Amino acid sequence: xxxxxxxxxxxxxxxxxxxxxxxxxxxxxxxxxxxxxxxxxxxxxxxxxxxxxxxxxxxxxxxxxxxxxxxxxxxxxxxxxxxxxxxxxxxxxxxxxxxxxxxxxxxxxxxxxxxxxxxxxxxxxxxxxxxxxxxxxxxxxxxxxxxxxxxxxxxxxxxxxxxxxxxxxxxxxxxxxxxxxxxxxxxxxxxxxxxxxxxxxxxxxxxxxxxxxxxxxxxxxxxxxxxxxxxxxxxxxxxxxxxxxxxxxxxxxxxxxxxxxxxxxxxxxxxxxxxxxxxxxxxxxxxxxxxxxxxxxxxxxxxxxxxxxxxxxxxxxxxxxxxxxxxxxxxxxxxxxxxxxxxxxxxxxxxxxx
Numbered sequence: 171x172x173x174x175x176x177x178x179x180x181x182x183x184x185x186x187x188x189x190x191x192x193x194x195x196x197x198x199x200x201x202x203x204x205x206x207x208x209x210x211x212x213x214x215x216x217x218x219x220x221x222x223x224x225x226x227x228x229x230x231x232x233x234x235x236x237x238x239x240x241x242x243x244x245x246x247x248x249x250x251x252x253x254x255x256x257x258x259x260x261x262x263x264x265x266x267x268x269x270x271x272x273x274x275x276x277x278x279x280x281x282x283x284x285x286x287x288x289x290x291x292x293x294x295x296x297x298x299x300x301x302x303x304x305x306x307x308x309x310x311x312x313x314x315x316x317x318x319x320x321x322x323x324x325x326x327x328x329x330x331x332x333x334x335x336x337x338x339x340x341x342x343x344x345x346x347x348x349x350x351x352x353x354x355x356x357x358x359x360x361x362x363x364x365x366x367x368x369x370x371x372x373x374x375x376x377x378x379x380x381x382x383x384x385x386x387x388x389x390x391x392x393x394x395x396x397x398x399x400x401x402x403x404x405x406x407x408x409x410x411x412x413x414x415x416x417x418x419x420x421x422x423x424x425x426x427x428x429x430x431x432x433x434x435x436x437x438x439x440x441x442x443x444x445x446x447x448x449x450x451x452x453x454x455x456x457x458x459x460x461x462x463x464x465x466x467x468x469x470x471x472x473x474x475x476x477x478x479x480x481x482x483x484x485x486x487x488x489x490x491x492x493x494x495x496x497x498x499x500x501x502x503x504x505x506x507x508x509x510x511x512x513x514x515x516x517x518x519x520x521x522x523x524x
Contacts, residue, residue, distance in 0.1 A: 174251055176219045179236045182254050185214075193217040200239055201450060202226035202393060213401075213408070224399045227411030227447030229454070237490070238450065244490045280407045283348030289379040291344045291352075292372065295362070298335060299325035305369045312430075313519040318437045323372045327365045327385055336360040350382050351398040353406035363400050366390075370398070373414045373429050376461055381412040384429055384447075395428060397447070411451040413458040417442030422469040423462070424505070425491075426514060434515040435473070438522060449474060450487035452494055459498060469501040473514040476507065 180187065188195040199212035202225050212223045214235070222229035228238065233247040242250045282288075301319065305326050309319050328335060333355070336346060340360060346352040351363045368387040372380045383398040400406030414429035420442040426432055432445035444462075446455050459467070474488065495502045511517035 174232050174248075174255075176214060176216050176221070176232050176235070178255060179232055179251065180214065182251065183236065183239050185239070188214070188216060199223040199226060199228065201228050201448065222408075222411065224397050224401050224408045224410075225393065227397070227451040227454075229411050229451055234453075237486070241486065243486065245493060280348045280405050282350070282407050282410070283345060285375060285379050285381055287345050288349050288381060291339060291346065291349045292380040292383060293323075294339055294342065294344050295335065296323050296325050296370065296372065298338065299328055299370070301369075302326040308369070312434050312515065313438050313522070314434060315437070318433075322433050323380075325370045327368050327370055328362065329364070329367060332362040332364060333359055336362055347405065348407050350407045350409040351400050353400035353403035355404070363398060363403070363406075365396075365398065368394075369430075371395075371429050371433075373412050374416065375412070376415045376419070376458065376465070382409045386430060395430070395447075411447050411454050413447075413454050414445040415443075415458065415462075416445075419462070419465050419467075421466055422471065423467060424471050424473050424514070426473045427475065431513055431515050435518065438515065438518045444470075448487070449484050449491060452487075452491060455491075456494060456498070459494075459500070463498065463500075467500070469503075470495055471503050471505055473505040475512050476509045 179185075186197050193216045195214060196210040197212050197214060198210055202223060203209040203211055211225045212221060212228075214221045219232050220230070221235050230238070233244065233251070236242065236251050237244045237247040240247075240250065301324055305324070306316075306319060309324060310316075314322075336352060337360065340346060346360050352360060353363065355361055365385050366387050368385040371384040371386060373382050373384055375381050384395055385398055387394050387396065397409035399409040401408035414432055416432050416436040417423075417440070422442070424435060424441055424443045426435060426443060426445050427449060428447070429445045432443040435441065436443045444455070444458060446452075459470075472488075472491070474484075492502065505514060507514060507517040511520055
């Protein structure tokens with residue numbers, strides 16, 4: 171089998187080429203940049219042959235990128251790519267010549283530190299923050315109790331005093347290097363990323379450790395939920411498309427989209443829930459499912475918003491998800507509910523209020 175490289179895919183798909191001398195660069199994300207040429211959130215790494223968008227969480231390898239951009243099903247991506255690179259059907263193909271872009275300034279980032287260190291730092295950070303009354307009421311309106319909110323660790327994004335917070339954490343012995351959200355200013359002082367006002371959401375692994383943070387932004391119409399990341403900042407670190415796990419270990423779990431939605435479903439039903447940041451983000455999900463399978467997971471019930479089938483990219487991602495579950499030999503099914511309720515969390519809360 172011929173080994174394709176990321177350079178082959180970007181040439182075939184006519185994606186922008188990297189600046190000369192760089193193996194990692196950014197292009198428009200087909201899932202969240204809305205065809206806006208000024209937005210470039212999808213990182214392509216030619217050295218590692220991977221891609222990732224820190225905003226919507228979509229990620230994967232060479233064939234995943236080809237499938238995502240071209241619309242070809244993931245299991246047919248290899249054949250389709252081979253035919254485009256080698257239309258004559260011979261045993262080899264010629265890689266297209268690379269057309270470099272002008273050289274650009276590159277900001278050095280820290281590699282991500284281990285999850286135990288990230289958890290300790292995030293836990294200490296959240297302990298220093300509070301939750302605004304309007305944010306608390308928003309969460310209560312979703313079905314969470316004050317006890318749930320305290321247990322889950324939701325807080326309001328800090329808007330001032332960010333360098334002071336970072337300095338306090340360092341003084342207390344917490345590591346900021348390799349923790350997404352923290353970075354150095356031009357004066358080499360550590361600080362925390364300045365987000366718009368919103369609710370900070372801890373994203374936890376199956377052991378309950380905080381892997382990273384998401385924020386639900388106030389007063390935005392699109393992409394309310396974003397990763398807390400310090401990508402492209404001095405000594406910063408990008409977030410990954412982590413899955414979120416909530417509940418007790420069970421042989422059956424619900425799979426949905428978004429950590430907050432998962433937390434609400436669990437709080438209202440007691441069921442065990444896994445959340446992906448998006449239906450196209452399967453790399454981290456597979457790692458989580460491997461861990462849970464070893465702990466006795468047998469069945470996965472999907473519960474994505476009822477309008478998921480109306481979006482072509484989402485539907486393609488859902489089909490790839492089902493292929494993954496099938497390949498991993500899980501039993502699986504899909505929950506359906508009254509379409510006047512967008513999410514399973516909305517439906518359960520409405521039924522409880524009746």
